Amino acid sequence: MLLNFYKYQGTGNDFVIIDNRNQVFPKDNNGLVSFLCDRKFGIGADGLILLEDDDVADFKMVYYNSDGNQSSMCGNGGRCIVAFAKHLGLVVSDASFEAVDGHHKARIEADVVSLQMQEVTDINEKSNSLFLNTGSPHHVQLVTDLKDFDVRKEGERLRYGVYGQEGSNINFVENIDENSFLVRTYERGVEDETLSCGTGVTAVALAMHHSGQANSNTIKITTxxxxxxxxxxxNKNKEGYNEIWLTGAAQLVFKGEIYVEA
Incomplete structure (x- = not known):
């Protein structure tokens, strides 16, 4: 089968995106997904995204991790699929789409996409970390000397050792100044550090505000x-946060076609 694909990246988090409105992609073929995401034998990406028709929203997003399994929400992937939808002419400056965690709104101007994330009501404090779900589960932990920190080793240990087989994404954070942070993330499903994680960045911003490390409702995160x-x-009358928007660049890298066995 000849597959047409597009490669997008959002702050280095890269995705193979396929227009699946005609439902030709074999969605239960996990091996095919992992092959397409393989950086040696396939196209290479942190994940694969299908754009599909939706009865209510502008489109539907179906997301797979690079291990081939469908996964929870991907924030940078959500921003990239909005850019792709604009490329296809499905949206202009405003978009709405359905994802695994529900309905999302977005705005796009040039190559900058702002994505509205789901409301977060529960932030669990641990001895030296916080845990919250921003569409995907996230462990958030402050460290020093993040540049030299062994993210893969420690991320893998926490991902399995603390959170079990289902696991969690693991974010290591260092303060830059009052409302600005450095973040490096170990992503489950990729099983390695990625250059950026949208739901992780969102989790870090909320966790830093919740814990008093930040005092602004606008947080800058460098990945x-x-x-x-x-x-x-x-939220004024209950715990948590709403009107959460993740903003950054989302860009087309290249497009192509690849022969695969369906």
Whole structure:
């Protein structure tokens, strides 16, 4: 089968994106997904995204990790699929789509996409970390000397040792100044550090505000792949945050076609 694909990246978090409105992609073929994401034998990506028709929203997002399994929400993937939808002419400046965690809104101007994330009501404090779900589960932990920190080794240990087989994404954070942080993330499903993680950056911003490490409702996060911004509103009458927006660049890298065995 000849597959047409597009490669997008959002602050270094890269994705193979396929227009699947005609339902030709074999969605239960996990081996095919992992092959396409393989950086040696396939196209190479942190994940694969299918764009499909939706009865209510502009489109539907189906997301797979690079291990071939469908997964929870991907924030940078959500921003990239909005850019792809604009490329296809499905949206102009505003978009809405359905994902595994529900309905999302987005805005796009040039190559900058702002994605509205789901409301977060529960932030669990641990002895030296916080845990919250921003569409995907995230462990958030402050460290020193993040540049030289062994993210893969310690991330893998926490991902399995603390959170079991289902696991969690693991974010290591270092403060830059009052409302600005460095973040490196170990992603489950990729089983390695990625250059950026949208739901992880969102989790870090909320966790830092919740714990008093930040005092603004606009947080700047620097990842190895670039700069992202998270804006939010703290709930007045209950715990948590709403009106959460993740903003950053999302760009087409290249497009092509590949022969695969379906």
């Amino acid at each position: 190895p792949g670039g700069l992202l911004e998270v804006r939010f509103t703290k």
